Amino acid sequence: MDPVFFSGQLFTGLSVASLLLLTALGLALSFGLMRVINMAHGEFLMIGGYLTFIAAKIAGPTFLWLAFPLAFIGTALLGALLEFTVIRRLYGRPLDTLLATWGISLILQQGARQIFGSTGVPVTAPAWLNGAVVIHGGVLDGLTFPYVRLFVIVLAALVLGGMWWLLNRSPFGMHVRAVNQNREVASSLGVNTRRLDMLVFALGAGIAGIAGVGLALLSPVNPTVGAAYIVNAFLVVVVGGVGSVLGAGAAALLLGFTTALAEGLTSSSLAQSIMLILVVVFLQWKPKGLFPTQSRALEES
Template sequence: MDPVFLSGQLFTGLSVASLLLLTALGLALSFGLMRVINMAHGEFLMIGGYLTYLAAKMTGPGYLWIAFPLAFLGTALLGALLETLVIRRLYGRPLDTLLATWGISLILQQAARQVFGSTGVPVTAPAWLSGSVTVHGGVLDGLSFPYVRLFVIVLAALVLGVMWWVLTRSRLGMHVRAVNSNREMASALGVNTRRLDLLVFSLGAGIAGVAGVGLALLAPVNPTVGAAYIVNAFLVVVVGGVGSVLGAGVAALLLGFVTALAEGLTSSSLAQAIMLILVVAFLQWKPRGLFPTQSRALEES
């Protein structure tokens, strides 16, 4: 196999894995803490992409400094609204929650069609992200690494590092771990579990909005782009281990590489089928994922 082609596919897989990781982090937190299957999570990514488009249209070349806080805060507020009005009323009813959030995802997709149209809206990357690093000489001669994909990879690494610090070194992280381990005991010890649920769900939505910024830099944003990522994001959560940030990072890398290599050797649809088969086979071996978290709720389910 051509080493330039193989390295290029692996690099593409790394950038895809970065978007998957940012999308899956919120799912890992909300599902790990609240046992909520949020089918509308992909629409947070879509909305983050559209907010990036609006920021670029209104502010010009320096739009990224506006796009990141706008996408994070906008989707976090939408997540807080969704948790308060819908999800909070459906705790302990997973099927109802799944159906309700699926319906909300369809509503958000249709709203995006009404506002932005059914075709994708392009976002031009800033000039400082328009170039690439090219390898000269050796077996990888001619291989290029676009700055915009490198930027997305670095962004995912930074967000992952911040989330790891928050969950392992901060008071918020201590409360999250306590509730994830035993909600009733944490509540008895003074943790406001309802407020924590709202905060974690909003944080996860905001991170998905940040993923939307990275997505907008790589491809046009359309109303169904979130649906294209939500299945793979759930696979990342399941393979990595429910509630595990480290597991989500490792699983996103593995699935990104597998998808990129399979697409390079076969086709997009066949690559998706291969990945699903591999995930099913893996879960037969490790049903709780790569890095399972200790949770009384999961043990009782």
């Protein structure tokens, strides 16, 4: 195999893994903490992309300073509203939650069609992201690393590092880990579990909104873009270990690299089939994922 092609596919896989990671982090938190299967989570990514488009219209070439807070806060508020109005009333009923959030995802998609149209809306990256790092000489001569994809990779790494600090070094993270391990005991010790559920759900939605910013820089945003990511995001959560942020990061890298290499050697549809087969085989070997978390809720389900 041509080393330039192979390295280029690995780099593409890393950028795909970065978007998958940002999308899956919220799922890992909400599914691990609340056992909620949120089929509308992909639409938070879509909304983040559309908010980036709006920010670009408002702020022009320097829109990123507005896009990130707008996408994070906008999707986080929507996530909090969804948890308060719908999901809170369906805890302990996974099938009802799945159907309800699937319906909400269809409503959000149709709303996006009505507002922005059915075709994708493009977002032009700032000028400082238009270039690329090019390798000259050696076996990798001609290999290019676009700045915009490097930016998305760095963004994912920063968010992952921030999430690790939040969950392992802050009082909020201590409460999240306590509720994840034993909700009843944490509640008896004074943790407001209902408020924590809303905050975690809103945080996950906000991170998906940030993923929408990265997605908008790479490709046009359309009403169904979230649905294209939600299945792979769930695969990341399952392979990494439900509720594990570290596992989500490792699984996103594995699935991103596998998909990119398979697409380079075959086709997009066949690559997806290969990835699904590999996931099934892997789960036969490690049914709890790469880094399973200790949780009484998970053990009893």
